[in-house]
Amino acid sequence: MQKITSLPADDSMPGWFHTSRARTPRPAHIGQKRARFAIVGAGLTGLAAARQLATHFPDDEVVLIEAQEVGYGSAGRNAGFAIDVPHDIGAKDYIGDVTTANLVLKLNTLGQNYLREIVQKYSIECQMSESGKYQAAVSEQGIAILEAYRSGLAKIGRDSQMIAGSDLPEHIGTAYYKQALFIPGTILLQPSALVKGLADSLPSNVTLYEYTPITSIDYGDKVTLIHDRGSITADTLILANNGFASHFGFLQRRLLPTFLYGSLSRQLTAEEQARLGGKPVWGVIPAHPFGSTIRRTVDNRILVRNSFSFHPDGRPREKYLSQYLENHRKSFERRFPMLPKVDFEYTWSGAICLSENHEGFFGKLAPNVYGALCCNGLGITRGTATGKLIADLIAGKRHELIDFLTRSPGPNQTPPEPFLSIGVNSVLKWGQFRAGMEI
Ligand SMILES: Cc1cc2nc3c(=O)[nH]c(=O)nc-3n(C[C@H](O)[C@H](O)[C@H](O)COP(=O)(O)OP(=O)(O)OC[C@H]3O[C@@H](n4cnc5c(N)ncnc54)[C@H](O)[C@@H]3O)c2cc1C
Structure with a gap:
């Protein structure tokens, strides 16, 4: 029996969650249950896996288990960029190997198309907007990054448009940036509204249990997931719980739960x-x-996302919220001197799962346990795509992208504590120092 040593406990003011449609969560599980499939984690990955598995196996029940409420975890706390183009920060031109970059583009596009299709089919109101993204620079170093990225994107046949600083106010109001690269293709959306809508439009053979944290697990011919009020036994388990998978006994010291911070302003008059x-x-x-990262939303709010902290247990620390709210305030004032009295209504943190080599995990963890884990900060498209594809893999489907994902070496091993935390915190501090006025 594996005891789960750390459970999700996100902080209470995620702006997207509170400003999107309130819904009645599905009841927590009570008692004993048996099902062919169980999935832990109802974020973007788990929701996509459940939908696709239910389609492949219409006569079987798929049980989807979430510790918190849908839309309250990281999937509903992110900045809402559903990005198609690759951005490999390890490569000089941010694209690197063209074959790999084209496969990443295909993967992300699959995620985007799947989301678009579901949002249209079920009329999910999530402020989806085909706006593209501005990659913007303040410093000479930043401008050099934009030039390199433009040539990298051209290698994979993607157009982008360089915009001079003097023209940027027509696009984004602020005159703060010296230059920007406009890249079409990104979808902007309200992430919590999206995942709430995805949860409420699941096929009828998916049973979703919210507020059901799994506290221990028994692996064997069948997998039994135990919680405070009962247990669920399944033939096959999918872990879609991002960094928390390491507490389920897999990929230990390979998943790095790193916290990002966001603030959302009140609506502008x-x-x-x-x-x-x-x-x-x-x-x-x-x-x-x-x-x-900065956004102007459909409902006329400004989002500011910056600052990082590393917590291997995947749980946030309250003290950073007030500290980082200050950073958000400064970033806002630098960019929007024309909006002097606009306060933030919400400030929150959320975990992304990083790996040292920027690889995710996709595939079999044990004979009857699969995982689609570690999106390295790009979970909206990648999590959706890998969730869908892990269900395809279980259904015995072959696909160029499944082969691509299963060929990955996966997240590599990192040093033990305290070296790990010392190392990650140094990288985060140094990176933020080097970002300078781009913060
Ligand atoms: C501030 C911020 C900004 C970001 N910006 C972007 C962006 O613009 N674009 C983008 O693509 N990505 C962005 N991300 C990353 C994105 O949010 C994640 O990659 C995405 O949420 C991963 O989805 P997931 O479904 O794999 O995991 P998660 O969303 O983390 O879902 C996993 C779920 O598992 C549940 N769980 C864990 N343990 C248990 C347990 N024991 N029992 C039951 N349930 C459990 C958790 O409660 C959680 O809901 C951002 C993240 C943050 C925090």
Whole structure:
């Protein structure tokens, strides 16, 4: 019997969750249950896996188990960029090997198309907007990154448009940036509204249990998931719980739960919107990976996302919220001097699962246990795609992208504590220092 030593416990003010449609969560599981399939984690990956598995096996029950409420975890806390193009920060031109980059593009596009299809079919209101993204730079170093990325994107046949700083206010209101690369293809969306909608439109042979944290697990011919009020036994288990998979006994010291922080402003008044100018909806990704992500949302709020902390147990620390709210405030004031009295209504943190070699895990963890894990910060498209494909793999389907994912070496091993935390925290500190005014 494997005891789960750390459970999700996200903080209480995730802006996207509170500003999207309130829904009645599905009841927690009570008692004993048997099903052919069980999935742990109802984020983007688990929701996609459940939907696709239910389609492949219409006569079997698929049980989807979530510790918290759907839309409250990382899948509903992110910045809402559903990105198609690859961005390999280890490569000089951010694209690297063209064959690999084209496969990553295909994978991300599969995730995007699947989401688009479901959102349209079920009329999910999640502010989906085909806006593209601005990769924006403040420093000379950032501009060099944009130039390199433009040539990398051209290698895979993707157009992008360099925009001079003087023209940027027409696009994004602020005159803060010196240059930006506009890259079409990214979808912007309200992430918590999306996952709530995905959960409420699951096929009828999926049973979703919310507020059901799995506290221990028994592996064997069948897998038994135990929680405080009962247990669920399944023939096949899929782990779609991102960094928490290591607490289920797999990929230990390979998954690095790293916290990112976001703040969402109140809605801008009509007069403030006029003062800001620019397009009504846009999203900016920093040229430097440790800089600030900024968005203007469909409902006229400004999102600021920056700052990092590393917590191997996957649980947030309250003290960083007030500290990092200050960072968000400064980043906002630098960019939007024309909006002096706009406060943040919500500030939150959320975990992404990183690996040292930027590889995710996809495939078999044990004879009857599969995993689609570690999205390395790009879970909206990648999590959706890998969730769908893990169900295809279980159904015996072959696919060029399944072969691509199963060929991956997976996340590599990192040193033991305390060296791991010392190492990761140094990388985060150094990266944020180097990002300078891009924060
Ligand atoms: C601030 C921030 C900004 C981001 N921006 C972007 C972005 O713009 N674009 C993008 O693509 N990605 C972004 N990400 C990353 C993205 O949110 C993640 O990659 C995505 O959520 C991964 O989805 P997932 O379903 O694999 O895992 P998760 O969303 O982490 O879902 C896993 C679920 O498993 C549940 N779980 C864990 N343990 C148990 C247990 N014992 N019992 C039951 N349930 C359990 C958790 O509660 C959780 O809901 C961002 C993340 C953050 C935090």
